[in-house]
Amino acid sequence: MALDDIPIKAEHAAGGLTGNAQALLGEIAALLQRLLATGQGGAIDLASLPFSPADREWLAQRLGRGEVEIRLMAGGLSTFNETACPGVWWVSHHNEAGVRVSELIEVARIPELALAHPDDVKMGLERLNNLLNDLN
C-alpha cells in the first residue's frame, strides 16, 4: 500500500491559531519597558503556556530575526537569537542528544548565560598565568 492511499490528510499548522501568541506580544512589550526603566528584564517560558505549534510559528514570524546570534555549546547546543526587536532574545536549549529541552523569550541586553561568571574569569586568568610561566 502506498503512503498516498492512506486516507489521512495533513493539515497545515496555520489552522491551529489560538490567539494566545498575540497576547504574548503585549507581555514582551511590558518586559522591554521594564528593562529600559530599571535594567531588569525577564523571561517567558514558552513551553509552559497553552501554545499551539501554529502560535509558535506566528510569534517567531512576527518577532523576526535581528543581527546577533549566539551559540552556546554546554551540555548540548543552546541558541540565543536576537529578534528584530533588540533586547528580545529567542532562546532554545537543546540537550546532548540534540533534543530541545526548553524554549523561552528572554528580555535582556545580553542573555544571562552568555556572560562569563567572575569565578570562571578568575580560572581563565590562572590558566593564562600558567601558560606565561611555562613560556618564561
Place this chain on the structure above:
Amino acid sequence: MNRNGNLLENLAWQGISRRSFLKYCATLASLMALPPTAGRAMAEALARAPRPSVIWLPFQECTGCTESITRSHSPSIEGLIFDAISLDYQETLMAAAGHQAEEVLHKTVAENEGRFVLIIDGSVATGLDGAYSCIAGRSNLDLLREVGPKAAAIVAVGSCAAYGGIPKAHPNPTGAVAVSDIIKDKPIVNIPGCPPIPVVMTGVLAHYLTFGSLPELDRLGRPRAFYGETIHDRCYRRPFYDQGKFAKTFDDEGARQGWCLFELGCKGPVTYNACAHVKWNDGSSFPIQSGHGCIGCSEPDFWDAGGFYKALSMPADPLKLVAGAAVAGAAVGVAVSIANRARKGAAKAAHETATLADLEK
C-alpha cells in the same frame, strides 16, 4: 568521584561547565514554576549542598518508574542530580546482589538514621501479612515498617506507592495500599503518575538539596510546583475547549484540526500533572498532542474511575450506567451483545457484576 569536593568542582572534573549546570538549573526552575532568576540561585545552592544518602526500595511495582527516570534526558545532565546525592541502594541499578546488597541497605540505614531520604516505588501488599511481595525473604510491609521510621523523609514515586495504583485496582487481590497508609509520622512526598515524569522526581530532589526542605505539597501530598494545575489548564488545546470546538471521533475533521478531546474521554480537566508543559520523551510530545485523551494516570484509583473513552460529563458511577449499556449494546449490534454475554458469563462465575465501565477498559 571525590565525595568531599563541591558539586561544581566535581562536575568540572567530568567536563561539565558552569554554563551547562546553569542551563540545567534554568530549565529545572522553569519546569518547577519558579521565577526565571531562580535558576542561578538554585545552581549556587546545589553546588554547596551536602550529599545526602538516598535509599530506593522497590515494592509491588513493574519497574516502569525506574525506567522512566533512568531514561530521562541526556544522562550526564539529568545525572547532575544523582551526582548531588549518594544513591546507596537501588536494586535495579546497583552492582551488588544478594546478601551483599542487603548488607549495604542495613549499613546505610544504621549509619544515616534520621538523615537519609527513602524513595519507594510500588504499592505495599498487606494481604497474608504482606507475603505477596517479598525481598530477601522479608515482606515489603515488614521492611517499610522497619526502614520508614528511620528516614528523614519519604518520596513515594509512581501512582502505586502514592495511592496503591494498579495493584490496588478492584478487586485488589493482594490488599495493596499506599506508603502513606502504613507510615503516618514522616513527611511523605507523593509523585504520582504511571510512570511519573522523570524531571518531577529530580525536581523534588533538587528542591530538597537547594532549600533543605521538601517542596510545598497539596492535599494529596503532591508537590504544587508540578501538580498545582490540571493538564487541561496547561493544555495547548485548551483554547479550542473554550471555543466549543471538539473532536467527536478519533478520525473526524475536528481530530485532524487538533481540537479538544474532552468528548472522547480526556481526563485532563480532573488530572493534576505537568505533562502538558513538561511533556514526555525529552519534551517531544504528550498523549493529547499525539491525539489521545489523558487517562488520568496520576490521580488516585484511575484504573477504576470509569472508561477511558467516556467523557467526564457522563456519570462515572457504574451503577447508573446500566441503562446506558443497554442502549449502546443495541446500537452497536450483535458483536457487542455477544461480548457482553461472554463477559456476563465470566462475571457470573467470578461473582462480579459486569458494567459498561468494565467493557470499555
